[in-house]
Amino acid sequence: MLTLLLGVDSVPDWSYQTLFKPVLSRLPSRAARGFTLGAMGRISRIPGGTLLIKTLGHMEPSPLLRDRIAALPVSTPLGLSGSVDPAGVAHRALAQFGFGFVEVGPVTVRPIDSGEPILYERTSGTIVYPHEYENSGLIRSLRMLDETGDALPRFVRLSPEPGSSPDQSFEQLRLLAEAFSLTRAAGFYIEIWSADRGLEDNLAQLERFSAFVRGGLSRPAPQLFFLYLPLDFPDAQLTELLPAIDRGLWSGCVIGGALRERGEAVRYGTDGQDAALPKIKRIRERFPQGSWLIQSAAGIHEPQDAVDALRAGADQLLLNSGLVQSGPGLPKRINEAIIHERLSGQPIPESPSFWKHWGWMCLLGLGMIVGGIVAWLIAESSVLLPYDEDYLGMTRDEVGRINEHLLHFMSHDRITLAGTMISIGVLYYRLGKYGMQNGRHWARTAVLTSGVVGFPSFFLYLGYGFFDPLHAAAAAILLPMFLLAMRRNPDRPLREPVNLRNSRQWRLGLWGQLCFVALGVALCAGGLVIAGVGVTHVFVPQDLAFMGATPEQLEAANPRLIPLIAHDRAGFGGALFSDAVMLLILALWGIQQGQRWLWWTLLAGGSPAFVAGLSVHFSIGYRDFIHLLPAYFAAALYVAGLILLYPYLMRDVHLPNEATEKSMTVT
Structure with missing residues (x-):
């Protein structure tokens, strides 16, 4: 199990x-x-x-991964081993990880339980199970097959109970095959051969069960039949048995993933790959590619293991202990490696023209950068624009006389908004040039989501009866660019080398990715809170303490003053949320080893917002620790994320010292 x-x-x-x-x-x-x-x-x-x-x-599979198991189409050549979830508790969730088919089993006629502990060797990643065949038995497995909540094809591994004689083994396999032939199972992995039997007994079992399948089932069976080959099966005996296989009946073989320990205990680990590769090559020498299918369930702990097995001659792979050792992203990483292998040597399609779609996003980004710079310069100097003074009915000097800190406070709002606009512009430009131009689905999704939430936020100020002509003009100019950029942009696969190893760079990169995901979530929450405050209370207690004024005093000085400030706050909150959504999608989906442009994008995209937000607070003397604590926390995540991601994003994918690193020790 x-x-x-x-x-x-x-x-x-x-x-x-x-x-x-x-x-x-x-x-x-x-x-x-x-x-x-x-x-x-x-x-x-x-x-x-x-x-x-x-x-x-x-993790949704690309169409480039589509495969066939004999006549059965599958979405990917990756299968979920039945030993991962023998009771089927989480099959619906696991089916979302990028698998193309699922193994159910091993299934024996009677349930097999074991209460002994399962051992996990943390340094090597090896898992030792007290009993390989622990399962719920025939009746519960039949029910589980009917209760699956996904559409992935199921292959049932049928196994005799340990210690059974050849006659008992055949009768048990016959009973199991009869029962499951009436279900929606796509096929069977039949454990006919045993490493404990001699050549003659295994040959007799093969002939006996083959004859039963040809004429003994209760009804014609549309399912596929695979021979299950134990990982420790003797190679010499395998060579003798291969010529006896009826390839008109058997679609292929499955190489198991477990090596036996003492008694019924088995271990799963990377050494299984060392035992499986010679068997794959031996079988492939006898049966050329395309004439017989080979599936391997042994020792796939990182994408390089999968590449090695496929290059050796395997057609499909089943994942088990690798999901524990590497994590739920392993199927996605392997699928990316398979796509890269399949596309190697194929001509690279011509890039779309600048005006097709991505160029408009670059122009939109440049427009946001220019707008942010202009807004920053104004906020550093006059603070108020002529139409602001017209709305208030007061000059800048008159506003300054209301409260000595009022213009500083308004400047701080507008500079933070300007820095955020520049950050959005940098991300738009970089994701357009390096992401959308190359057909990256995640990049288009990031800018699309950012624009959908960002453009409406331009108009949050309308609730206060204040019409901002500059914002309206910016929206009128930039929105058509956004719509042109969102025209049909077909996805294209990543052509550059992908991550293949569970290396130190990869592990550090995961910590860096965690920092940026946390930063994206925190900034999303911050943007919503700031926008909410802007359209409701307008001020937080620290704001009023800095100015030394109350809302009533500001209201008495000029009833239009608070709506003007609220429009700045709401606009900043909306812009921050738009920026954060884009950053979050980039962090969740876009991190890929060796993509240097991503690291520079994160550096250039985040710096303006942090520089603006922190510098203006210190320049005007608004240094309340509680007020700035979220900014300090966000800046710490940002810097830590850049440092941790640097080796993963900025160095070549395949470095000599990393290519041999196999350890997955968690520090």
């Missing part, structure tokens, strides 16, 4: 590796497993739960 011992796999790697795995790995393994699968199952069953999982991981 192999189950997800550690972590909450409905969360991405940036939270799994950094937060959940270190905590849950210290709990009793069975308790951690029950919590993990139970939590995933509950999330997937609530309304919108599967959408949440998809949104966090962005």
Whole structure:
């Protein structure tokens, strides 16, 4: 039995590796497993739960991954091993991770339970299970097959009970095949061969079961049949048995993932890959590619393992212990590696013209940058524009005489807005030039979401009866550019090398990604709060303490003064939310090893907002610690994220010292 011992796999790697795995790995393994699968199952069953999982991981398979298992189309060549979730508690959630098919089992006629502890060797990533065949038995497995909440094809692994004689094994397999042939199972992995039997007994079992399948089932079976090959099966015996296989009946073979320990215990780890690769090559030498399918479930712990198995001749792969060791993002990372392999050597399509779509986003970004710079210069000098004075019916000097800190306070609002506008512009420009031009789906989604929430926020000030002609003019100029940029932009796969190793760079990058995800969430909340304050109370207590005034005093001085300030605050809150949404999507979906432009985008995109927000507070003397604490926290996340992401984004994907690193020790 192999189950997800550690972590909450409905969360991405940036939270799994950094937060959940270190905590849950210290709990009793069975308790951690029950919590993990139970939590995933509950999330997937609530309304919108599967959408949440998809949104966090962005793991929906590309059409380039489409494959076939014999005549059966599947969305990816990756399968979920039945040992991950033998009770099917979280199948609906796990199906969202980028798998193309699911294994159910091992299934024996009677349930097999084991209360012995499961051992996890943290330094090597090896998991030792007390009993390989722990499962719910035939009746419960039949019910589980009917209760699945997703459309992925199911392959059922049928196994005889340990210690059964050849005759008993055949009868058990016959009973299991008869029962499951009446279900919607797409096929079977039949465990006919045993490493404990001699060549003659295994050959006899193969012939006997083959004859039964050809003529003994209760009804014609449309399912596919695969031979299940134990990972420790002798290579010499395998060579003798391969010629006896009826390839008209058997669609292929599945190489198991477990190496036997003492008694019924088995271990799953990276050494399984070392045992599987020679078998894959031996079988492929006998049966060329396309003539017989080979699936491997052994030791796939990082994308490079998957690439090695596929290059050796495997057609599909099943993941088990790798999901515990690497995290729920492993299928996505492997799928990206497979796409890269399939596209290698193919000509790179011509980039779309500047005016097709992405160029308009660059122009929009430049417009936001120029607008932000102009707004900053005005806020540093006169603060008020002529139409502000007309609205108030007061000159700048008259406003300054109301309160000595009032113009400073208004300047601080407008400079922070200007810095945020520049940050938005930088992100728009960079995501247009390097993301949308290359057909990155996540980049288009980021700017689309930012624009959808950002343009309406321009007009939050209308609720106060104040019409800002400058904002209106900016919106009128920039909105057409946004609409032109959102014209049809087909997605294109990443052509650059992708991450293949669970290296130190990768682990540091996950911490950096966590920092930027947390920053994006915090800034989204901050933007909403600031916009909410702007359209309701306008001031927080620290604002009033800095000015040494009350709202009633400002209202008495000029009844239009507070609406003017509110328009600045609401506009800043809306702009910050627009900026934060874009940053959050970039952090969730866009981080990819070796993409230097992303690191420079994060540096250039965040700096103007932080410089503006912090510098203006110190220049005007508004240094209240509580008021600035959120800004300090955000700046710390920003700097830490840049430092931690630097090795992952700025260095080459394949470095000699990283290519051999296999350890997944969590520090």
